[in-house]
Amino acid sequence: MLKYMLRRLLDLIPTLFLVMVIVFIITRLIPGDPASTMLGPQASVEEVAKLRRSLGLDQPLLTQFLDYLRGLLRLDLGTSFAYRKPVIDLILERLPNTLILAAFALVVSLFLGVSSGLISAVKRDTAVDYFFTVISLVGVSIPVFWLGLMLVLLFSVTLGWLPATGMGDLRNGFSSYFSHLILPGLTLATIPMANFSRITRSSMLDVLNQNYIKTAKAKGVSSFGIVVKHGFKNAGTPILTVLGMQLSSMLSGAVLTETIYSWPGMGRLIVDAINRRDFIVVQGTVLFLALLYVLINLLVDLLYKVVNPRVSLENGGNDV
Structure with missing residues (x-):
């Protein structure tokens, strides 16, 4: 596992370098x-030219890029044009x-999503299953900005709650x-x-069709025990994988949500920096x-190995 961690950490270097180059160009x-x-x-015009010189914006793009790269090698993300503060301080705020x-x-998403998935799997091909399936499809498809505006219109403007x-x-x-x-959380x-x-739902349906589940039913194990103790325990590994992906997406994709609700987070910081043309902050x-x-x-990959010891990290996550 240590060898795998070191290899993945080394893989960060080209990945982050590529991100840096793309963002710099954009x-x-x-x-x-x-x-x-x-x-x-x-x-x-003179005032603008003077400020450009003081900010280093009059330099060729290659020079600006190399200066920024040298700063990163010193773990320095630069100083904001607009806030006149180190970018790392703004990030930590x-x-x-x-x-x-x-x-x-x-x-919220774990509790409601996993609960509805369990119920949908247990009630397969019933009205309850169809209801939760439709809700999940709508949830995946609905635009975040539209949902945010509708929630504000309903709960803030109309109801005042x-x-x-x-x-x-x-x-x-x-309470406040x-x-x-x-x-914004919803x-x-x-x-x-x-x-x-x-x-x-998909993982539970696969597990509930396994022979050991049928054996447990034949032995008279309660439905609750079958679903929670035997079924969900073995169906939890794919959920763990999705958990890491969704958490990453929340941290990096909260731009729209934080903008709609004026939430003073990282996403709002990026939007404000774009509006101010504060390249260094972006x-x-x-x-x-x-x-x-x-x-x-x-x-998440390491936790995957802990939850399922049969998984071989060195072989790309295949069972050994």
């Missing part, structure tokens, strides 16, 4: 100039907010903080919840999220 293709955006339309949102969405935007403050009480978390949890439901946050993504997938 940010330079975005129309607009950071200096002009920061100074505003009233700034003179916003990361806890994104983790809170992602953790809440993950718990929940706040529409913001994160809330624990100093105002946990939690109420701000519900709508929005972010919708697609993962549908995926968990589909994977759980590059640093995307690179940091890419690192989180691959590390989470590595952790």
Whole structure:
């Protein structure tokens, strides 16, 4: 396992380098100039040129890229044009907010998705199964931005039950903080919840058709014991794989959700940086999220080995 971990960690280098190059090129293709955006339309040409020189934007792109690369080798993500703060400080300020949102969405999606998948598998080919299957298909297909706007329209504007935007403050009480978390959490949890439901149903149907399940039924084991103790225990490995993928997607794909609800997380930081043409922040946050993504997938692979010792990591996850 140690050899596998070292190989995967070495694989991070070309992956992150490729991400860095792509993001660097894309940010330079975005129309607009950071200096002009920061100074505003009233700034003179001389003022804009002076600011460009101070930011190093007058240098050739290759020189800017090499300077950025040298900074990364020193573990320096650069300094924000707009905030005038190190990018790593901005990331560490916003990361806890994104983790809170992602953790809440993950718990909701796991509970509702796995529960509905179990029920759907047990009630196969019944009205209940069809209902949850349709719900999961809708959940996978529904656009996140549309769902977010509809939830705000229903629960905030029409009913007035929940706040529409913001994160809330624990100093105002946990209920106030939690109420701000519900709508963005549900929005972010919708697609993962549908995926968990589909994977759980499929895995459980495979397990419930195995001979040892039929033997347990013949011995008079209760339905609850068959489903939970024997069935779900052996069907949980695919769910673990999906768990890692969905958590990574939540951390890296919360841009729309955080923008809709003005949630001050990593996604909102990226959007604000794009609007301000703050290339350094965009590059640093995307690179940091890419690192989180691959590390989470590595952790899931290792947990996969712990849950199912028969899996050989060295052979690409095949059973030995």
